[in-house]
Amino acid sequence: MVSSSASTSLMISPRKLRSDLYSYSYQDDSETPLVVNVLASLIERNMARNQRIAKNCSSPWYMSKDMKKTRIFECHETPDLTIQSYLERIFRYTRAGPSVYVVAYVYIDRFCQNNPAFKINVTNVHRLLITTIMVASKYVEDMNYRNSYFARVGGFTTNELNKLELEFLFLMGFKLHVNVSVFESYCCHLEREVSIGGGYHIESTLRCAEEIKRRQNEERRYNQFAGVLL
Template sequence: MAELENPHVMPKAITFLSSLLQRVSESNDSNRRFEPQRISVFHGLTRPTISIQSYLERIFKYANCSPSCYVVAYIYLDRFAQRQPSLPINSFNVHRLIITSVMVAAKFMDDIYYNNAYYAKVGGINTVEMNFLEVDFLFGLSFHLNVTPTTFHTYCCYLQREMLLESPPPINPVIALKSLKLQCCFSEEESATQKQQLTV
């Protein structure tokens, strides 16, 4: 994706991702009365006043991780949502899920990255909480962090296609309650030859 190549310009993919997460959060907020949702360490007592887009812009400005980390963070969020159906992404947990997924992606993808204390400051939380969030996120993913080139390319193509359409896909309320994935099918049936660490 061309817009991922310039580290100084806010990639359009991140802007689109913020819009997608906003729509998923709002959908799950409105359906909280119909579906039981478990409270986790990712939940805040109140909705953060900072918007999802401004939050992602802040992370992009200060985290200095490679732009591809945001695609991997998106993949992690999708995996987390699928593996933890009782913890749908909503306005009370989306910010903590975002900062955690980006930090984990940076640690997995980049040779040089900031420590948890730094990400805690960027995310507006304390270091102890950041540590708890990381552990819970990793267990929530069952430590499934590897992303094959095929999977990475599939998610990139999806983001690029939807950005060209200039609007996020319509939300399927049933799917949105349980998964971040919307109107698209990402195959993670990876053969043994594909199971190599992604290098970008």
């Protein structure tokens, strides 16, 4: 059980999320944007739903011939990180702003619509996230890190990420433009996720995030002590 005071301190309101999306302060010591928590919750719920569907299918979706097109995203040696901690790691080292995660969410949705046989699961989620966030960062922000840096942050080789990016662009038909109305509609969807259907899941994710942040602080202190640079 979480105390009422702790629960209250972790609450997210749609208004707070919108304020975070549109007036986020880009500083070196900035807290993780709220959209990261919401996106983590959405992805985790999608994965859980896909897992339930896979168990009930007589012909597993991963045996589909259409999966050959997206097989490059499958990886059996995945980072030992939760979705929440993986997204927080990406933010911590890239400082990609909230709008990048919204656009990445748009790309993930488009990608899944364009490739209906593709289902997000534990073997492909990390590759999908680092690829979409990197591409979204290039689309949204003026200054970006190189692919080699994103690869190190995501836990992959530069060659792997280069191939993922190229394949992703072709599977998307190079349709990366996100106009204002589309961006706004996805922001509204994220707000609805907070206010209606996803409140419990997001609060649960945030409670988990407290433990993750503690571990990250320990990791940061260890890296400083050991003199290890990313």
